[in-house]
Amino acid sequence: MKNLGTDDFRIYLCDAIDMLSSLDDGSIDLIFADPPYNIGKNFGKCKDKWNNEEEYIKWCYNWLDICIKKLKNDGSIYVMASTQAMPYFDIHMRKSMYVMGRIIWNYDSSGVQAQNYFGSMYEPILFCVKDKHNYTFNSQDILVEAKTGAKRKLIDYRKNPPQPYNSEKVPGNVWHFPRVRYRMEEYEKHPTQKPVALLERIIKASSNKGDTVADPFGGTFTTAYVAKQLGRKVISCDIEKEYIKIGLRRLKLATEFEGTRLKPVNKCYKKNIEQKESLPLFPKL
Numbered sequence: 001m002k003n004l005g006t007d008d009f010r011i012y013l014c015d016a017i018d019m020l021s022s023l024d025d026g027s028i029d030l031i032f033a034d035p036p037y038n039i040g041k042n043f044g045k046c047k048d049k050w051n052n053e054e055e056y057i058k059w060c061y062n063w064l065d066i067c068i069k070k071l072k073n074d075g076s077i078y079v080m081a082s083t084q085a086m087p088y089f090d091i092h093m094r095k096s097m098y099v100m101g102r103i104i105w106n107y108d109s110s111g112v113q114a115q116n117y118f119g120s121m122y123e124p125i126l127f128c129v130k131d132k133h134n135y136t137f138n139s140q141d142i143l144v145e146a147k148t149g150a151k152r153k154l155i156d157y158r159k160n161p162p163q164p165y166n167s168e169k170v171p172g173n174v175w176h177f178p179r180v181r182y183r184m185e186e187y188e189k190h191p192t193q194k195p196v197a198l199l200e201r202i203i204k205a206s207s208n209k210g211d212t213v214a215d216p217f218g219g220t221f222t223t224a225y226v227a228k229q230l231g232r233k234v235i236s237c238d239i240e241k242e243y244i245k246i247g248l249r250r251l252k253l254a255t256e257f258e259g260t261r262l263k264p265v266n267k268c269y270k271k272n273i274e275q276k277e278s279l280p281l282f283p284k285l
């Protein structure tokens with residue numbers, strides 16, 4: 001396996017299981033795993049559909065168990081899955097890890113408006129640690145605005161002496177972040193890109209500067225990108241070459257790959273905006 005990045009930011013074009021197996025046991029501080037969901041998304045050459053659910057879950061248990069082995073004793077893992085697969089993940093992880101959180105990533109709207117059932121507006125994230133008495137959780141680095149008492153300038157009379165309500169709090173387990181859309185600056189050509197804001201919260205909460213973060217299903221390499229911005233080391237891979245190119249460019253690790261220049265997505269709406277802007281507001285008659 002060839003490292004296409006640097007010593008601190010390791011990027012591999014390979015299978016997740018090969019990459020994970022190559023790591024030293026007990027060497028990783030934080031793992032974020034966002035695997036294919038077995039729902040038929042188009043990830044280029046790699047399929048996102050197994051013959052049956054049993055085969056898919058068996059594959060997932062395999063890489064999940066390797067992830068657990070590679071985590072440090074005070075390490076954490078966040079795993080995403082489809083709503084239908086998450087119960088399997090949850091039950092499996094509980095056998096050897098402590099589930100510290102069942103997070104709901106809630107987004108604004110489902111792509112297609114469901115008519116005959118309740119549209120899907122969330123994806124679950126499982127947050128597990130090896131040792132519930134010894135793990136990183138930087139609560140002060142991820143505070144959000146407290147929208148209740150403090151906003152209404154209420155006084156908390158349960159405290160002695162009474163005090164104004166805190167204006168900030170540690171987020172709960174329902175997270176509202178918009179999905180990455182075409183017009184957003186961070187958009188890359190990938191069907192299931194995760195938002196920078198989501199990874200920022202996870203990495204800030206569950207790792208420290210200089211720690212090593214691993215992501216076996218890089219995709220657009222959001223985890224690696226955010227980890228680098230936050231001063232963490234990274235190990236990540238994807239099986240699809242087009243996504244490796246995105247990762248190398250996003251992390252500024254290369255300007256070309258196999259002789260081709262790495263270019264960002266050429267967004268057609270930018271041209272339209274430029275054209276419109278050049279039109280006079282009140283055209284001369």
Ligand SMILES: C[S@@+](CC[C@H](N)C(=O)[O-])C[C@H]1O[C@@H](n2cnc3c(N)ncnc32)[C@H](O)[C@@H]1O
Nearest residue numbers: 015016034043193194217218219220222238239
């Ligand atoms: C849900 S996406 C990850 C998206 C990523 N979190 C992001 O923010 O862009 C899953 C990724 O896993 C990759 N993949 C699928 N099977 C793989 C395998 N066996 N080994 C490594 N990567 C794989 C796919 O190419 C796809 O990019």
